[in-house]
Amino acid sequence: MQKPSIPRGTRDFGPLQMAKRNYIFNTIREVYEQYGFAQLETPTMENLSVLTGKYGDEGDQLLFKVLNSGDFLSKTQAQDYSAGSKTMLTKISEKGLRYDLTVPFARYVVMHRNEISFPFKRYQIQPVWRADRPQRGRYREFYQCDADVVGTNSLLCEAEIIAMINEVFNGLKLSDFTIKLNNRKILVGITEVIGAEGKEADFCVAIDKLDKIGLDKVNEELIQRGFSQESIKLLKPVFEFEGTINDKLAFLKDYFSASETGLQGVKETEEILSHLQSYELEDNHLELDLTLARGLSYYTGTIFEVKANGVQIGSITGGGRYDNLTGVFGLKDISGVGISFGVDRIYDVLEELDLYPESTATQVQVMIVNFGEEMMNKGIALLQGLRKEGIRAEMYPDTAKMKKQMSYANNLNIPFVVLIGEDEIATGNYTLKNMIDGEQAAYKINDLISKIKNSR
């Protein structure tokens, strides 16, 4: 008999994990909807023509490809086989699994551009697949939780996204987090000031590693990438400057006297901050991090990342503004800004900080003990009465020993158990047992309902 297993890098989510995951998904979803984002779902499989070439060579390697149905070799010849996997692939596979939510979104916008009222605000919560080597915290199937606005340059959108980040993490009761903010135009400005114009890609790649390898190593890498000693010297004050956001912006205004792009980045940041004041957030958790670069090359304006302070884990949320998401599918000049919550990491953070509410540990609120056929119909009537009140209730289906029924309730973390025996039927009272403190008392139906409801 085969012993079943699941593919490497994939996971089953049992009831307890699902309750915690749904708590995170629902919190994010509610904020997205409150802010006017509408949900979109795209197919799991996309045509490879849509996916290929959008994620770099490495990304193409990491796409899961789906075999054509039927006799998949029918379009091949022996010489295709001899030519190897790359040639064969084009003849035996036309579809692949979604690699992220961004490219399918761009495809959707282009295909539906005549029905969409721009600015288009959509959110999407779906799994994606990457044939990466599985390791701790890295899976081959994982969910993304994206929201994007496309079709407007308005910096109100950036402010809205920062407000949403605050609302989501406040909603999740995570209080110690930092939103690191920067702007690609500021990074371009820096390369201009230090005499390395046009080298912002190299610059971003190098400073992206600052956290990991430190300033000296970053400077070494910059030199290797062709930056001059003079550039490194001019860069020094940027890295060394400390102060509030306003201090940093004042410093940059001076620093960028010769860079219009840099000044534009400062102006955008100021406008976002000005909008944010009207949101009256108690603490906006913002930090202007001039070394924040973010890898993805398509960002062109504001970029941001969220760190859970005190937890050893990478960024738990990220995003930014891009100017040409749909260009690759032929629709030019659609600017947008997006955000992506990293649900798997947020899950781990809440676990480590023990921030899940009690409610995620309890699915069924009350179980009715099964005392045998004669009592069953009484039990069903009570069951329906409880459910009508919005209480999640079940009756143990078999007339099993009391101990077995109680241990079932215990294992499922069911907080209350109701006993209906002959006494109960005679008196019209039900015995309610609190499974947490062991307390047991008799109640009329209405008091029973209040007791269960109030314990939530």
Next chain:
Amino acid sequence: MQKPSIPRGTRDFGPLQMAKRNYIFNTIREVYEQYGFAQLETPTMENLSVLTGKYGDEGDQLLFKVLNSGDFLSKTQAQDYSAGSKTMLTKISEKGLRYDLTVPFARYVVMHRNEISFPFKRYQIQPVWRADRPQRGRYREFYQCDADVVGTNSLLCEAEIIAMINEVFNGLKLSDFTIKLNNRKILVGITEVIGAEGKEADFCVAIDKLDKIGLDKVNEELIQRGFSQESIKLLKPVFEFEGTINDKLAFLKDYFSASETGLQGVKETEEILSHLQSYELEDNHLELDLTLARGLSYYTGTIFEVKANGVQIGSITGGGRYDNLTGVFGLKDISGVGISFGVDRIYDVLEELDLYPESTATQVQVMIVNFGEEMMNKGIALLQGLRKEGIRAEMYPDTAKMKKQMSYANNLNIPFVVLIGEDEIATGNYTLKNMIDGEQAAYKINDLISKIKNSR
């Protein structure tokens, strides 16, 4: 420039469709949870060793197979290529896409049998994939919405499932539906009585077509499948009997005088009906349909299907009891009963009968008109005030012409628009425009909030 498309038989779900689909999903989910079912999610990809051979030869053909990552030809030789697709498949693909939710559930139960407290009540709402030829109403990717209880023979579970069906369709405001009920033991009993013992598989296949081809053709098919003229004659009273459920059960008790299995099926049905009385459903929508067979061979007890009356569409829900779901993975004697709501068909039924609530047409409840930079921060403050009250609100992000902003609100079905101009700031009143009746009036903030809330 490539014109993007999506694979045949797959769909994008835009905001409006998602709102309607979520309405259905949430209704089902709430009932499942109210009845004590806990959510499970399994990976999209399963090992082919888990999937293959579980759905018959045709099913194996319809599995979407995923190419091994990297150089997928590395384990092949030229003679494998010459041997054809079947041989090649085993060397280049180890994973496939989930074909239903039942086999992954069985796999999960077997893998986690030591952690699970039986009876295990789980629900699962996830997409499945079948490489079927796409046609109207048949897709290559579609959602299933299953709930199963495993590890108990209790007929309370059948009663609970029938009650859930009632609650779901009542919740969806679908009033004209019929739950067709039968029992595989009744069908076995019939074959025994008509002298065709052991031929219940043939019997089920033939009578399954009764709706489509009529009694004469079914009889012809039975003859072809080796049933005698005498059998057909003995079968006649079963097909011809009309009456209430109780009439039918009384008829069967007599008919099954020589079939213990048949009598057992009658007894089970009576017990389920007796439980159901305690649920006090206004109308349980039940019909005992002695010709209901359901194709899947693994059913062993009660079977049921739901029909939306007056709509030309197949069954919208189905399920039944099985005795050996996990046997194929080495875990014997796990009896269970399950139900599956057909969301795509339910979607079409609600559409045809125009049963979606207004709320599914409206995502954003109010839009604040953007009158320019100076008014923006006033607008943001109002925006946040509305959102704190649970109202889904947005501000148009750009200072566009009034007409453009209004047409955006119209296209998105936003029922209210707020205007904040200089007048409004001077008086402290906001102008609220009802986009449906065109009515426009000035309100203090609290009245504005009530007005919007009460319109829901």
